[in-house]
Amino acid sequence: MPISPANSRKQQNLWLSTGPQPKKSISFISTIKGTQTKGYSGANQSRMALSKTLTIAPEIKAEKMSISTPRTVIQVIDAHGVDVTPRPLYHPDPHTGTAKPNKLLTSREGSFAAEFISSYSLYQNTLNPSMLGHFTRSVLGSSIVSKSSVSTTESIAEDLEEPSYKREKLTSFTDLRVVRATPGKIVTKEDLEKTIEIILTETETLRFFNLPTVMVSVESEEAMKVRRRNKNYETLCRNRLGNDLYAERMMQTINGAPKNKDVQCDKIVKEDKGIMSTAWDLHDSYIAMELSSLPAKQSILDSCGKANVPSKDREQRVPGSTTEKDSEASSLMDIENVILTKVRDDEVDHSETILKSDKFHQDLFFMERVLMENIFQPKLAAYRQLPILKEPEPEKPEDFQEGEKLEKTEEEGQKEEEEEIEISTGQSTIPANLERLWSFSCDLTKGLNVSSLAWNRTNPDLLAVGYGHFGFREQKRGLACCWSIKNPMWPERIYQSPYGVTAVDFSIGAPNLLAVGYHNGTIAIYNVQSNSNVPVLDSSESPQKHLGPVWQLQWIEQDRGTTGDDKREILVSISADGRISKWVIRKGLDCHDLMRLKRTTSSSSKKGGEKEKKGEALISRQAPGMCFAFHPKDTNIYLAGTEEGHIHKCSCSYNEQYLETYRGHKGPVYKIAWNPFCHDVFLSCSADWGVIIWQQENPKPFLSFYPTTYVVYDVAWSPKSAYIFAAANESRVEIWHLHISTLDPLIVHVANPGIKFTTVLFAKQTDCLLVGDSDGQVGVYELRNMPAALDSGRVRLKNQNYMSFNNFSYNFVSYKEFTFLRYLKCGAMERT
Amino acid sequence: MQAEVEETLKRIQSHKGVMGTMVVNAEGIPIRTTLDNSTTVQYAGLLHQLTMKAKSTVRDIDPQNDLTFLRIRSKKHEIMVAPDKEYLLIVIQNPCE
Numbered sequence: 017m018p019i020s021p022a023n024s025r026k027q028q029n030l031w032l033s034t035g036p037q038p039k040k041s042i043s044f045i046s047t048i049k050g051t052q053t054k055g056y057s058g059a060n061q062s063r064m065a066l067s068k069t070l071t072i073a074p075e076i077k078a079e080k081m082s083i084s085t086p087r088t089v090i091q092v093i094d095a096h097g098v099d100v101t102p103r104p105l106y107h108p109d110p111h112t113g114t115a116k117p118n119k120l121l122t123s124r125e126g127s128f129a130a131e132f133i134s135s136y137s138l139y140q141n142t143l144n145p146s147m148l149g150h151f152t153r154s155v156l157g158s159s160i161v162s163k164s165s166v167s168t169t170e171s172i173a174e175d176l177e178e179p180s181y182k183r184e185k186l187t188s189f190t191d192l193r194v195v196r197a198t199p200g201k202i203v204t205k206e207d208l209e210k211t212i213e214i215i216l217t218e219t220e221t222l223r224f225f226n227l228p229t230v231m232v233s234v235e236s237e238e239a240m241k242v243r244r245r246n247k248n249y250e251t252l253c254r255n256r257l258g259n260d261l262y263a264e265r266m267m268q269t270i271n272g273a274p275k276n277k278d279v280q281c282d283k284i285v286k287e288d289k290g291i292m293s294t295a296w297d298l299h300d301s302y303i304a305m306e307l308s309s310l311p312a313k314q315s316i317l318d319s320c321g322k323a324n325v326p327s328k329d330r331e332q333r334v335p336g337s338t339t340e341k342d343s344e345a346s347s348l349m350d351i352e353n354v355i356l357t358k359v360r361d362d363e364v365d366h367s368e369t370i371l372k373s374d375k376f377h378q379d380l381f382f383m384e385r386v387l388m389e390n391i392f393q394p395k396l397a398a399y400r401q402l403p404i405l406k407e408p409e410p411e412k413p414e415d416f417q418e419g420e421k422l423e424k425t426e427e428e429g430q431k432e433e434e435e436e437i438e439i440s441t442g443q444s445t446i447p448a449n450l451e452r453l454w455s456f457s458c459d460l461t462k463g464l465n466v467s468s469l470a471w472n473r474t475n476p477d478l479l480a481v482g483y484g485h486f487g488f489r490e491q492k493r494g495l496a497c498c499w500s501i502k503n504p505m506w507p508e509r510i511y512q513s514p515y516g517v518t519a520v521d522f523s524i525g526a527p528n529l530l531a532v533g534y535h536n537g538t539i540a541i542y543n544v545q546s547n548s549n550v551p552v553l554d555s556s557e558s559p560q561k562h563l564g565p566v567w568q569l570q571w572i573e574q575d576r577g578t579t580g581d582d583k584r585e586i587l588v589s590i591s592a593d594g595r596i597s598k599w600v601i602r603k604g605l606d607c608h609d610l611m612r613l614k615r616t617t618s619s620s621s622k623k624g625g626e627k628e629k630k631g632e633a634l635i636s637r638q639a640p641g642m643c644f645a646f647h648p649k650d651t652n653i654y655l656a657g658t659e660e661g662h663i664h665k666c667s668c669s670y671n672e673q674y675l676e677t678y679r680g681h682k683g684p685v686y687k688i689a690w691n692p693f694c695h696d697v698f699l700s701c702s703a704d705w706g707v708i709i710w711q712q713e714n715p716k717p718f719l720s721f722y723p724t725t726y727v728v729y730d731v732a733w734s735p736k737s738a739y740i741f742a743a744a745n746e747s748r749v750e751i752w753h754l755h756i757s758t759l760d761p762l763i764v765h766v767a768n769p770g771i772k773f774t775t776v777l778f779a780k781q782t783d784c785l786l787v788g789d790s791d792g793q794v795g796v797y798e799l800r801n802m803p804a805a806l807d808s809g810r811v812r813l814k815n816q817n818y819m820s821f822n823n824f825s826y827n828f829v830s831y832k833e834f835t836f837l838r839y840l841k842c843g844a845m846e847r848t
Numbered sequence: 849m850q851a852e853v854e855e856t857l858k859r860i861q862s863h864k865g866v867m868g869t870m871v872v873n874a875e876g877i878p879i880r881t882t883l884d885n886s887t888t889v890q891y892a893g894l895l896h897q898l899t900m901k902a903k904s905t906v907r908d909i910d911p912q913n914d915l916t917f918l919r920i921r922s923k924k925h926e927i928m929v930a931p932d933k934e935y936l937l938i939v940i941q942n943p944c945e
Contacts, residue, residue: 296907367879370935371871372850379930379937380856382917386928387863390943506859
């Protein structure tokens with residue numbers, strides 16, 4: 017609006033003039049700052065008010081602001097009679113174009129009755145209705161205050177500021193657009209996660225500025241015209257000087273009052289999205305696309321019942337579009353979210369599913385093993401016979417030596433032993449001993465008696481332990497556990513039963529099968545791969561099950577040459593009801609008797625005591641079997657030990673007769689073991705406190721040992737040397753090294769009081785011995801500083817003046833020596 | 849199955865030298881923890897980032913490989929993390945030598 021600030025007019029006297037107005041055009045001009053009035057109004061009273069002011073007007077010195085009615089036109093004429101009425105810049109009405117120059121001319125002449133015609137654009141409306149009200153009011157008021165000074169201006173200005181609600185209705189509201197805020201759409205969560213298509217298109221070109229060129233190419237069509245025009249102009253300019261046609265004249269150009277226009281728009285919300293693209297991310301996306309292309313289509317078709325086509329399009333676009341959406345490292349998550357739309361778990365449910373998931377279980381399993389590794393690390397390393405690295409000392413001169421040592425320890429595996437040998441033969445300060453590494457025990461096994469131990473045939477870290485009491489009166493519940501070396505604090509598998517476990521063994525052909533024999537005669541076979549506690553096979557229903565405790569179980573691979581099968585595995589059991597049976601897994605457990613152990617009547621006259629038994633009325637003719645051992649080479653031959661103290665050599669081909677009987681023990685024979693290197697020699701232990709070494713051809717004992725007055729429960733040969741065996745009796749574990757001495761054991765490890773050692777088992781690849789005791793613990797001991805086996809050379813025969821205490825007469829001595837030398841020859845095959 | 853999981857967790861928690869056991873979900877909210885909340889949240893946040901980085905490293909070298917276990921041995925203790933897409937299993941142990 018071209019209204020000059022009111023202040024600039026203060027010095028001038030203003031005359032108001034009203035003139036007759038044509039109805040159509042209305043012009044309102046006021047000097048009130050920033051406003052202008054407009055509008056059609058039919059009010060007449062304002063005119064009257066104005067007329068009042070007109071009478072006073074000529075004397076007014078002060079500037080007067082006035083408002084004219086819609087019908088009147090206000091002219092502002094200064095003291096010199098010049099019409100200086102400000103005019104608006106914008107004249108949309110075509111009439112104004114002509115009116116303007118007239119006005120200019122008339123204003124210069126100072127006409128009073130000049131009329132202005134100016135129309136106002138519609139958009140000026142918004143200001144005007146309110147202003148009109150102001151003006152009319154203040155006109156009424158101005159008659160009173162017309163004599164006042166400059167302050168009038170201000171007071172009227174203040175009046176104008178008041179809201180004029182009264183006069184608003186006088187004006188017509190045209191195009192008053194009130195933008196009503198549309199009620200907010202409630203955005204649901206699904207809407208937020210919906211994929212929204214944003215289509216970017218080009219708008220039409222908006223021209224903000226067009227500056228036509230003032231240069232025209234010489235070759236264009238207009239070039240001629242332009243040249244002619246230029247030439248004309250040049251001649252004109254030349255002729256201008258002194259020409260009558262041209263007169264100098266001044267013109268006043270209107271300095272348009274600049275107007276600032278601001279537009280405020282809504283805040284433009286910007287968002288950044290980024291994604292990090294890595295090799296694995298691309299790989300994942302491709303794989304997911306391939307995998308999800310089929311099932312996803314189905315799920316989308318199922319879920320939305322709408323038209324299939326748009327959904328497919330959407331799904332196809334999804335893999336591409338999500339990579340733009342996601343700012344996280346993996347773009348897979350969004351793909352899955354979009355494709356599997358339905359399931360939305362609550363937070364609580366989700367955590368429960370995590371805890372129940374298989375993966376979590378597995379992670380826990382690994383975590384436990386890792387913890388165990390940390391706790392037992394030195395012990396496990398000793399078990400695995402890892403070389404011990406020494407930490408370098410901080411002092412410098414020693415560093416060099418230590419450094420050398422470190423290098424050495426890395427290389428030597430076997431060299432260590434040689435050093436030890438040198439040390440031991442040279443100074444030999446540290447005697448051979450059993451060092452306890454750790455023990456397998458937990459709360460479950462506390463108080464139970466370890467009755468049997470067995471290694472898994474294929475996994476050298478897996479150990480089966482059977483817990484059960486031996487005696488009839490001490491019977492408690494039984495337990496069979498599978499322990500792993502990697503977790504010495506909790507067993508991997510636990511199989512509980514109401515009866516004591518007396519025998520366990522792992523199968524050879526199917527290493528996941530564990531056979532367990534119970535005190536009540538049943539045999540159960542478990543599959544250790546699964547977690548279930550239910551046995552795969554059970555003999556409790558079988559009509560041929562054992563009636564007495566199963567004292568030993570073993571899986572044997574037999575050559576079945578006759579039937580053409582290669583190697584068939586059978587389970588052989590011996591029990592207190594005097595039967596040795598073989599079990600075959602066909603559809604269930606099938607049982608055949610290999611042998612019935614009969615009470616033998618002594619054929620030789622040596623056993624005087626037996627004769628008396630003959631006369632007695634025997635309750636049963638069966639002799640309870642305690643143990644058996646199959647020949648390592650010939651699986652047809654086996655030895656069986658009975659409760660009477662006899663050891664019978666039997667064959668699988670004959671189930672009625674024994675091949676041979678070895679008499680020597682006076683009490684039940686608890687264990688028989690063949691020497692793994694020398695196949696003619698075997699070892700037996702019994703409740704008569706003795707351990708006897710036999711030879712296959714000789715029915716008389718070869719060497720016997722009676723170190724203590726306690727029952728010997730278990731013996732075992734060492735897998736590394738033909739001379740070493742371990743014996744467990746009630747109070748101690750003894751390691752015997754026959755090469756060194758046949759009188760005394762090499763190592764004696766005494767038990768804590770109250771605990772009996774009941775089982776021994778050597779570990780195959782390492783120098784360790786497992787000892788089970790009556791408190792439910794299986795201790796793992798390392799054989800330290802064992803003298804390495806020398807060549808099967810000189811034996812100090814003179815030390816062995818007498819090799820056994822009883823049952824040997826001197827006429828066997830030379831034979832003994834001879835046989836002992838022969839025995840030593842077998843030692844040549846031993847491994848170190 | 850659930851009982852076994854609980855039992856194993858309890859066993860782990862009661863092992864010698866274990867200072868704390870935590871199971872946090874993918875958003876860092878603890879599901880099970882034996883430490884106080886602020887420590888748990890701190891561990892969860894930091895280890896989550898480290899696990900992501902380690903996983904990214906492993907997979908960048910070979911996209912068919914994946915991270916299964918992460919162990920950080922420090923002067924005072926050892927932090928063991930079993931990561932998964934949905935959770936983090938964290939155990940802090942002080943293995944006494």
